[in-house]
Amino acid sequence: MNAPAASILVVDDEPDLRTLYELTLLREGYRVETAATLQEARQQLQTLRFDVVISDMRLPDGFGMELLQDLRDQQRRERCVVMTAYGSAENAVEALRCGAFDYLTKPVDLKQFRLVVASAVQGSGGVPPPRSSPRAPDMRSASAAPAPLAETGTANTALERLVGDSEAMRNVKQRVLKVARGMAPVLVHGESGTGKELVAQALHASSQRASGPLVAVNCGAIPENLLEAEFFGARKGSYTGATQDRLGYFQAAQGGTLFLDEIGDLPLAMQSKLLRAIQERSVRPLGSTQEETVDVRIVSATHRDLAADVQAGRFRQDLYYRLNVIEIVIPPLRERREDLPALCQALLARIASESGITPPALTPAALSAIASHPLTGNVRELENLLHRAVALSDGDKLHLDGIPGTPGTAPPPHTPPPVPAPSPTLPADADLPDDLQAWLDQQERDILVRALHAMGFNRTATAARLGISLRQIRYRIARLNIVAPHDPEPCADQDDAP
Numbered sequence: 001m002n003a004p005a006a007s008i009l010v011v012d013d014e015p016d017l018r019t020l021y022e023l024t025l026l027r028e029g030y031r032v033e034t035a036a037t038l039q040e041a042r043q044q045l046q047t048l049r050f051d052v053v054i055s056d057m058r059l060p061d062g063f064g065m066e067l068l069q070d071l072r073d074q075q076r077r078e079r080c081v082v083m084t085a086y087g088s089a090e091n092a093v094e095a096l097r098c099g100a101f102d103y104l105t106k107p108v109d110l111k112q113f114r115l116v117v118a119s120a121v122q123g124s125g126g127v128p129p130p131r132s133s134p135r136a137p138d139m140r141s142a143s144a145a146p147a148p149l150a151e152t153g154t155a156n157t158a159l160e161r162l163v164g165d166s167e168a169m170r171n172v173k174q175r176v177l178k179v180a181r182g183m184a185p186v187l188v189h190g191e192s193g194t195g196k197e198l199v200a201q202a203l204h205a206s207s208q209r210a211s212g213p214l215v216a217v218n219c220g221a222i223p224e225n226l227l228e229a230e231f232f233g234a235r236k237g238s239y240t241g242a243t244q245d246r247l248g249y250f251q252a253a254q255g256g257t258l259f260l261d262e263i264g265d266l267p268l269a270m271q272s273k274l275l276r277a278i279q280e281r282s283v284r285p286l287g288s289t290q291e292e293t294v295d296v297r298i299v300s301a302t303h304r305d306l307a308a309d310v311q312a313g314r315f316r317q318d319l320y321y322r323l324n325v326i327e328i329v330i331p332p333l334r335e336r337r338e339d340l341p342a343l344c345q346a347l348l349a350r351i352a353s354e355s356g357i358t359p360p361a362l363t364p365a366a367l368s369a370i371a372s373h374p375l376t377g378n379v380r381e382l383e384n385l386l387h388r389a390v391a392l393s394d395g396d397k398l399h400l401d402g403i404p405g406t407p408g409t410a411p412p413p414h415t416p417p418p419v420p421a422p423s424p425t426l427p428a429d430a431d432l433p434d435d436l437q438a439w440l441d442q443q444e445r446d447i448l449v450r451a452l453h454a455m456g457f458n459r460t461a462t463a464a465r466l467g468i469s470l471r472q473i474r475y476r477i478a479r480l481n482i483v484a485p486h487d488p489e490p491c492a493d494q495d496d497a498p
């Protein structure tokens with residue numbers, strides 16, 4: 001027997017639009033009821049149960065947000081989609097923070113309308129509490145709620161990879177379960193090595209999009225001149241070397257989740273294009289005149305203080321508020337050292353499995369030595385330390401003897417810091433340069449050439465030596481026309497190999 005068609009309530013005070021939405025949904029096979037005012041909508045909700053409520057933000061006798069508040073207070077199962085006027089981005093963000101499943105921008109694109117509704121009716125998890133709720137969610141109520149829309153086994157496996165039972169990690173897992181059901185963008189914040197990508201994987205696996213793709217993108221690893229093609233796709237012939245049509249990350253993540261790691265590394269020009277793609281839910285591939293509708297959930301991550309970057313003008317404020325609808329903060333390892341035993345056991349089991357060996361026993365002495373290590377690199381540094389310990393251990397017990405930074409290890413010999421090269425001095429007053437910019441460019445070029453020679457013309461190593469990003473050094477090399485020996489093109493090296 002076929003399952004009954006999903007039931008939808010459409011609330012809009014404009015008769016023509018209300019009829020358009022109703023006919024569109026009826027053609028999709030849904031059962032539809034309509035209301036023109038907030039009062040009519042409340043009367044419908046008193047007598048009927050729906051799968052989805054679609055409401056305009058402004059109504060003659062109130063606001064669509066009041067309906068959202070009613071659904072949340074009554075712990076109703078309906079998912080709420082709000083419609084906002086073009087340019088009212090702050091209203092959409094506020095609705096998502098208060099628990100709306102998704103939003104649509106007027107004038108509504110009917111193709112996008114159908115996609116959002118289809119996504120909303122795939123399951124019913126009710127309206128979650130608002131983001132600003134001061135109380136942590138109760139895991140008992142979460143377990144009593146309808147099952148997650150993802151396959152339970154997949155979701156549990158992803159959550160189990162977030163190892164730790166400290167209060168901080170329990171809060172992270174609870175927040176993942178709470179926000180996974182909606183479409184609101186999530187910003188994962190944490191120091192390097194804390195496991196931001198694992199949180200993104202858990203969000204995806206616990207959501208109704210678990211059967212769709214999870215596409216992870218390191219925003220800091222893409223050359224600036226390829227960003228647009230990588231994100232939005234490209235048509236054949238749109239740039240040199242484009243021998244065929246190619247999909248971008250947005251198209252590859254269709255129906256799933258797009259994870260933008262290190263989002264703070266995106267240049268400003270690309271930030272504005274990303275903002276438009278998120279707002280309009282459509283992308284235009286390079287070389288195309290047509291836009292393509294995309295249906296993805298955005299999860300981003302950063303170790304940077306994006307709020308400070310906004311103040312400094314390095315990150316767009318409007319994009320920041322679009323991405324930071326819901327924030328998940330991952331605590332550094334130093335704030336949850338009670339999780340060390342479980343983390344060590346899990347990492348040792350994985351290292352042993354990958355190496356095809358029996359995992360060495362974690363002795364109290366070894367655990368004490370690990371606990372005394374600063375672990376400023378968080379879980380990534382802990383894994384590296386255990387890798388070395390397993391490689392150097394004999395027998396069936398883990399030994400940390402000889403691992404730098406652990407008790408009983410002799411400190412490395414003191415190496416005096418390198419003497420900095422003398423700073424270039426300006427010429428005497430009589431010899432001031434006629435072209436200051438050209439003089440500064442020449443000083444910068446000399447420094448870069450010296451550093452590149454010292455590092456064998458490896459740009460990655462040179463950028464690390466000079467304390468700048470790979471994108472910055474690429475820009476400077478191209479701008480100053482620095483060419484490697486016997487290379488007709490601007491300096492290239494093995495770190496650019498495909």
